[in-house]
Amino acid sequence: MSQSSSIFQKKSKEKAFDRDHRKVINFNIAKYNAAVPGGQEQFADLNLARERAKNLKWKAIEVLDQTLENFEANITKRGAKVIWCEDARQANEAILEICKEKNCKTLVKSKSMVTEELHLNDHLAKHNIESVETDLGEYIQQLDGEPPYHIVTPAMHKSREQIAQLFAEKLGTDPNDSAEQLTLTAREKLRQKYMDAEVGVTGANFLIADIGGIAITENEGNARLSCSMPKTHIVVAGIEKVIPSLTDLALFWPLLSSFGTGQRITSYSTVVTGPRQEGETDGPDEMYIILLDNGRTKMLANEKAREALYCIRCGACLNACPVYKNIGGHTYNTTYSGPIGSVITPHLKDMKEWKHLSHASSLCGNCTEVCAVKINLHELLLENRHEAVEEGYAPVVEKISWKLWKTAMLKRGMMNIANGNMKTSFINAVAGAWTRNHSKLKFPKESFNEQWKEKNKK
Ligand code: SF4
Secondary structure, rough: OOOOHHHHHHHHHHHHHHHHHHHHHHHHHHHHHHHHHHOOOOOOOOOHHHHHHHHHHHHHHHHHHHHHHHHHHHHHHOEEEEEOOOOHHHHHHHHHHHHHOOOOOOOEOOOHHHHHOOHHHHHHOOOOOEEEOOHHHHHHHHOOOOOOOOOOOOOOOOOHHHHHHHHHHHHOOOOOOOOHHHHHHHHHHHHHHHHHOOEEEEOOOOEEOOOOOEEEOOOOOHHHHHHHHEEEEEEEHHHHHOOOOOOHHHHHHHHHHHHHHHOOOEEEEEOOOOOOOOOOEEEEEEEEEEEEEHHHHHHHOOOHHHHHHOOOOHHHHHHHHHHHHOOHHHHOOOOOOOOHHHHHHHHOOHHHHOOOOOOOOOOHEEEEEEEEOOOOOOHHHHHHHHHHHHHOOOOOHHHOOOOOHHHHHHHHHHHHHHHHHHHHHHHHHHHHHHHOOOOOOOOOOOHHHHHHHHHHHH
């Protein structure tokens, strides 16, 4: 068993029986479930919208090299600089180099999962650069020293009371503060950081190839401030974020917001097409775009797994997953959790170490059912299991067990050797992990074969 797998199993056991955790998660996911149908009502044909979105992503990903080159050519025309990075180390170094050049001491950052992939904040802290999370949920998580819990709602596992307590401990506020008071406190603290920051970092929900632009959606205005107030704007984006055309946003923006939060459209939708141009009053002097691979081209080369690159990170599959709802986001110990995280992590990182995630699923198919871009998530989970076996990563005990099972199943005589009582004792002893938390398995005294004979005699 890999180290990641034993950590996952240990944490799963703890979280699955944590009633407080379950209460908060169920409450927050229930709010989400109540909002989403309202947002989805805006589509005359929701199924068609999802299919179109999938086709557009397919179009972009099948010719990813060309789509990205188009994007680069168009955005560099207006003075932005594109930096291609193979892995997290290269991306961190490139960002640090820019920060050093700008003599940056404080950096403001809007919500970006790809920077979590880089562990960017830790890297900058080692070089005495303060990287401040400006999204409220991320700000809460940073105060608490925790990574995001969910790809859309980073502090989903915390109640208002827990956040008020955290603010009281870290910022000296009243532990009985209301949600509004807590938000105002964060706002006041963050405003000064925007004023101080030499560099702003954002992610990108979409990279728009035909105009060379970055599309960012958000509800707090913090991403807009992060990319426009500091003199330097750095965008960090995975290469799969590209879409062919600006007109595609008419579909992707409402799709992302309705599946992500149940909104028809998020409060702030921004397209950035380069640094401040001559004659313009707003915007940064310089803009850099870090295009990150970090395992994505490996996925692109895999004909089946490639489909997972269509993901627009709406988070719907996490909210729908019975496993995620029981064990929560941190148990996965990965940047991306839930069904999509279980599908992509073994490819982005290492199949041998992370193959256990493809078993963190009931295969109910609910994730596939709710996916905004119709990714066949549960089939890809099965595909990962298959790949792990093909690559020789199945444990020896598992291989022997299946061999024995197959031999017994193909021979009636062997199936009849043991009577029901023997089978019951044997299976319950072997399936110890199952019977620890479930009632014991009980076999009928006679085998099916014996019962059949008996029935026909009568
Ligand atoms: S896999 Fe689908 S449902 Fe899950 S986050 Fe991505 S787009 Fe959303």
